[in-house]
Amino acid sequence: MTIVSRLRVLLTWGSTLLVAVCAWGQQHVDSLKLPEVIVSGMTGRNVQSTDMGHVNLSGEKILHLPSLFGEGDVVKALHTLPGVSQGVEGFSGLYVHGGEGDQNVFLYQGLPLYHVGHLGGVFSAFNAATVDNIDFYKAAYPARYGGFVSSVVDIKMKRPDFEKTAGSFTVGLLTGNVCLTTPVVKDRLAVVVGVRRSLIDLFTIPVLAIINASKKKDGEKKIGYYAFADANARIDWKASAALRMSLVGYYGHDRFKLGEKDFDAPNLGYTWVDGKLVPDNTEGMLHYYDQSTSSLSWGNVGTALNAHLTLGTLHLTALGAFTRYSSHYDQRHEAQSDLANAGTYAFNLYGTRNTVADFMGMLMAYVPVAPFYTLEAGLTGTHHRFMPERITHKARQGSQPIEGQQGANEIVNVGEVSLYADNNIDLGPVVKLNLGGRVTKWMVQKGRHRLAFEPRLAARVMLAREVSLKCSYTVMHQAVQQVSTNYVNLPTDLWLPTIAVAPPLKCRQLSAGVFCNMAHGTSASVELWYKRLWNLVEYREGVSVFNTSLIWREKTTLGRGWCYGLDVSAFHRLGKVEGTLGYGLMWNYRKFDRLNKGRRFPAKFDNRHKIDLTLTYHRSEKIDFSASWTYMTGNRITLSVYNYDIYGSLFPDAPHTIPPFVEETGVDYYASRNNYRLPAFHRLNLGMTLKHKRRNGHMSMWNFSLYNAYWRQNAITIKKDDDNGVLFTSASDWHRAFKAVSIIPIMPSVSYTYEF
Template sequence: QTTSDSVPAQTLDEVIVTASDAQRNLKAAEMGRHVISGDVILKLPVLFGEPDVVKTLQTLPGVAQGVEGFAGLYVHGGDNDQNLFLYNGLPLYHVSHVGGIFSSFNVSTIHNVDFFKSAFPARYGGRISSITDIKMKAPDFERFTGKFTVGLLAANGYISGPIVRDKLAFSAAVRRSWIDIVGLPALAIFNAIQHKDGKKTIAGYNFMDFNARVDWRVGDGKIYAIGYYGRDYLKIGDRKFETDDSGYSYYPNPDGTTTVEESTKFFDENTNRLVWGNWGVSLNADYRLGGGMLTGSVYYTRYFSNYRQKQEHQNDLSDPSTYGYSINGTKNSIADIGVNAQYMQQFGQVYLLKLGTGYVHHNYHPDGIENEYCDADSYRNDNNGNPQVRSNEVFAYVDNLFNFGEWASLDAGLRFVSHRIGGRSFPRFEPRASVRVNVTEDYSVKASYARINQYVQQVSSNYISLPTDLWQPVGKGLEPLGSDQYSVGVYGNLPREMFFSVEWWYKQMRNLVEYREGISSIDPKLDWDDKITGGKGWAYGVDLSVTKEFGKVRGTVSYGLMWNWRKFDKLNGGLKFPAKFDNRHKININATYRLNEKIEFNAGWTFMTGNRMTVALYNYDEPADFFPDAPTTGIGPNDYHGSLTEGIGYYSGRNNVRLPAYQRLDIGMSLYKKLKNGHRSIWNFSLYNAYCYMNAMTIKKEDMGYGTIDRNFRKLCLLPVIPSVSYTYEF
C-alpha cells in the first residue's frame, strides 16, 4: 500500500527511508540528513512538559541553539531566518511560541522529521542553511485512535479515525496554553492589593495551534487536505486612576502637615499588544501514472505579526472633552499562493528520476506603520497604509539517482529558480551532487556539493529573533542570499550495533545583511536601504557522531567543531569578525534506558562554547561642549573614580567578547501503564538543567567600585533547574 507520505514501494529511496537513520547514512548518497521519528521526540527530556521539534534538532552536530531556552536554529554558521520549515509541503515562516521558547509543532501529529543541513536534494530551495520537512501522521482508516496530554503550561489533544471506512479518514489536533487561565486569580489578587494606590496591572498571554488532515483514497491514488493554524497573543500594560471617593486628594508635606486639594477622577492607561502567527491550507494528490508516481499540491500560507501600543487618558471623567489617546504600531505579513508538481519513476534497480516544477506568488507587507493621535483639539493619522510588495517565483528541477550495485551511488540534480520583483528578475541555477563509495561492506566515503539561494530574509537588531523582526524580500537594497557548501565524510559500522559518521564541511555565504553601525532599525527618517549594509560570510568545521539504535540502552554522542566568520565593508572597519554564534566546540550526549515495559529513563547533556557579543571594554570622557576638538580622556586602570558605564564606549571589535561556556543536563523518566480497557497512560517527569548551572544569556557592564581598578561585568541568566510533569492518555 502506497500512502501519501511515501513513494511507490519498489523505488530505491523507499528502501533507504524505511531503514534506520544510521543504516541510511551508510548506504545512501546524501550527506547531512537526519530522519527523526515523532516517537523519539516525545521521549526526550523537555522544558515545561512540552516536547519540541526544534529543540531536538538543536542536539545535532553542526546545529547551534542560539540563546538558551529559545527555539533558534543556527545551522553550519547560518542565521535563524535561513531555515525552511515544511509541514507536509506547506511552507511556514514563523514556527515558535512564547517568543521562541517552544516551537509551534504539535508533536502528537508528527510521523517523522526529515532534516537536511548539507547536500540538499534538488526538490528543495528557498533557504540557504537547512531544510526541515515535517511529515504528519496519516489518518487511521480502520479505527479511532487518539491521545490527550496535560502539561504544566499547555494541554493538547489528538484524534484520528475513519469517516468512511477504507475510503475517507481524518486526523485533528489542538494545543492551547493555559498561562492566562492559571495566572488570572493571581493577577486579580495583585490588582486588588494595589487598587488603593490607584494602580492596575494589565497582563495576558496565550498560544494555540491547530492541525487537521483529511485523506480520500481514490483508485490508485489519494487526495488529502492539510490545515495548520498557530497563533500567539500577548498584552501587557498598566492603568493609573483616582480612587478617593470624597473628591479630595491628600499630599503629605516635608514638615509633617498635609495639603488638601479638590480632585477630579481621572485615568491614564498604557497597553502593548502583540499578535503573531502562521496559518495555511493545502490540497495534495498522489496518482500512479504509467510506471511512476505523479504528485501535486496547491497551497496558501500566511504569516502575520501585529504590534500596537495604545495610550489613553482622561483628566476629568465628568468631562468627555478631556479624553485623548495615541496609537503607535507596526504590521508585518507575508501571504504566499503556490502550486507544484513532481513526477517520479523507477527504472529497474539502477536509476530513479524525479522531475518537478512550481510557481509561487508572494505578497509582502514588510513595514506597515500605524501612528494616530487624538485629543479635544486635534486629530492626526500618519498611517502609511501598510505598503505591499508583490513578487513571482517559478522553479523547475531534475534529480537523478544512480545506484551502481551495493558499492556506489550518485545523486546529481539541477534546480532553476527565477524570482521577479519590482521589474527586476533574479534567475539562478542551483547544481546539487552527492556521491557515495563503499570501501568495504561496513564503511563508506562520500562527497557532496550544493548551491542554494534565498529571496527573503530577516534583519534583527536583537540578540534573539523576535516576532517584530521584519521579513524583507530582495529588491531595493537587497540581493538574493546565496551559499555554496562542500562536504566530505566517512561512515561505518562499529561493534555492538553502533554506527559512526564524520563529516567535514565548508560553507560560503554571500549577500548577507546587517544593520549599519549606529543606526536604529525603527528610525522613520531613513529608507530601508540606508539602514542596512551587505557583506559575506564563511564557516567551516567537522561533525562527528556515534550512535547506538538498538537494545535496552540507546543513544548518541556527537561533537561539532566550527569556525564562523563575517566580513562587511561598512562594519568593523572592513575587517573580518566572528559571527554571534561562533560556537567553536559543541558536545551532545543523549541516552535512553528501557528498564522494562513500564519504566524508561532518558538523559541529555550539552556542552557548548559560549556565544559572542559586542561589549565596550573601556569608556572615554565625552568631548567638552565648547572644545569639541579636544582629545578625549580615557578611563585608565589607575582612575579610582571613573565609571565604566558612562562616556563613549571603546570597542576593540565587533563580537569581541565570548560568553562563558554553556552546559546543561536534562533528565527524565516515563512510566507506562496498560489499562484494563486496552488503552494506555503515560506519566512523564523531567528536570531541565538538572544541576542548575546558570548559563549566561548576556553580560552587563557595571560601574567600577570606589577604590578598585577592576572592570566589573555581570552575567544575566535566564533558566535555573525547572521540573516538569505531564500526563498522557492514549486510546
C-alpha cells in the first residue's frame, strides 16, 4: 500500500470518527447547556482552549495506577495514552508519535534531565511521591518549550507546607521511599524532601553469600551488585506578597556490577589409596585466580533556582539551573596463573564514559495586554558541555605496567540562545488563536553558528456549545541525539552533540482534531497528525559504540523519517466509576542513504494499532479498585529468515565474509532492515488500595497489584538458533529454530504507605 493510499485510509477513518463524535456531541449539548469541563486525568482536554495533545496528570493518580512491582511511575502512566509507546514491555521507554526515546525533554521543576531510567529502564528516575502533577505535550507545543522534537514532560514537584510538618513513607518489594515537608519559618520558609532507594542489594548480598559459600570448594565465586537511589529537595521562600523564590535539587544514580572469579579450591578432593580415602597432594601445584567483572554507573545531578514576581497583572519568572548527566562502563579482567610468580600477573581494563553538562538561564514574562489578548515571552541561554565518548584502555603484563588510551577524549562546547513569544488571541466565542514562534541560535566551536526558526500555530473553532475543532502546526529542533542499537535505551548509549557536525534534528508536525464535552461526565477527542523528521542519526552498518578505531563522528550517518496517525480518547465518569479509553493508529518509517541500501524501512517501533482501557472504582473511602488493559501491535526487528550454503548460493546480496563453521551452520541472509514484526502485545493489570484512618488522624494504605494478570508471554525479541545445538556436516541436515523470548510473567506486588 502506498503512502497516498494509507493517507486516504487514515483520512477516511478520521473523517468517520470526526462525524460520529460531532453528531454525538451535538445531540447532547443541544438538549442540555453544560458548563466548561476541564478533566485532569488520563484524557484531560479542554474544549475551550487551543491545547492539543496535552494531558495533565496528578501525582495522586499516578500512585494508584496498577504497575510493575507496585511502584507508581510517571513515565509508565504516560504509556496508557494514545500515540505513546513504551517500546519494550516492562521498561519505561517513551516513544511519542513515532519519535525516538531520546527526543523527549524531561523537566523537573524547570531542570532538564537526561536518561531518566533506573534498573535499565524498569523504573523511571522520578519519585512519584514527590510529584504534584505533570503536563505532557505531544502536539501544539507552547513556544516556551524547545530543544527536543517529540514530547515535553513538565514535572512539578510538590509545594512544601508552610503551616505544619507532614510526610509519608512507603515500602514495596524493590524500593522504599520517604517524603517529608516542614516549615522552617512559619508562613515564610518551608522545605520538602523526598528520598528513594532500591532494596535489591539488601536481598542479593545474603543470597550471593550463600551461593558463594557452596561454590567455594569448587573454586568459584559470583560477583553481583545493583542499587539505585534518588533524592529531591525543594525550599520555598515567601520573600513578600509579590515575590516568591524556590530552590530545587535533584540527585539520581545507579550502580551495577556483575562478574565471576575462578581460583584453586582449598581442597581439590580425595583419592582411594590402598582402600583408604586420602587428601589429594597439592604440593607443587600452582595457586591461581582469574576474575572478570563488568560495572556500569549512570545518573543525573542538578539544581535550579526559581523566582516569581507579580506586579499587578504582570508576571515575571526567572530561572537559573545546572544539570549534569554521566555514564561510565568498565570491563575489567585480572588474573595470575601462579601466585608465587609475579611475571604471570595480567590486567586489562576497557572503559567508556559519556557526559553532558548544561548551565542554563531563563527569563519569562506573562502580560495580559487586553481582555482578548495575552502575551507570553522569554529569553533562554544555555551552555552545553559534551564529552561524547572517552574510551580508555589500560593493560599490564607481569611487573611492567602498560597504560594507554584509545579513541577520542574530545570536549565539545555549544552555546544556545533562544527567544520566544506566544500570542494568545480570543476573537470572540467562536475563534481563539495561539500565534507564536521561537528563534534559536547555536554557537559551536571554531566559529560555526547555526540558526533555526520554529513557528507555532494553534487554533480553535467552536462548532457547537461544547464541540470544538482544533488544528496546530509546530516546528521543533534538537541539537543532541542519543544513538542506540538496542530496543531499550541503555546508559551505554551515548548522547552525541550532533549539532557540531550536522544541522540540528528537525521536526514538523501538523495536527487537527475534534473535542467534545458531553452529558453524564463524558468527554472525547479525535486527532489526526502527520510528522516529518530530518537529520536523524544512526550508527552505520556494522558499527557500534565499541568500535575504538573510529571516533563518534565517523560511526554515524544521517537520515529522514516520517510518521502519521490517528489518536482517539474518551473519558467517562459515572458515580464511583471512572473510565478512559484510548486508541492509536500509526505508520512509522525511516530512510538512510547508508542503511538498508538506501531503501525505506519501518522504524523499530512501528506499532500500527494501540488500545488502552483504564477503569477505577472508588468503592468507599477505605477501598479503591483499578484495572488497565493494553493491546499493541508488535515491534519490528531485523531477522534472518533464510539460511544457505555459501558455495551453492545464488543470492545476489550474499555476504563477502564467511563466518567460522559456515560449512556446518550455513550463512544467515537478511533481506532488509526491521523486516519482521513481533507478535502482538497485550496485558491486564489489576490493583486494589486499602485505606485506614487511625485515631491520631494519620493514614495507612496497603496497595496490592497484579501485573500481567492472565500471564501473557509477550515476546520482546526472537532468537534464532540450532534446534538441538548440534553442528551438522550436511546442508540437508540444517535445521534452525525461531524462539520467542519473554521475560515478564504474572507479577504480584504489594506496598505499604504510612502518611502522617
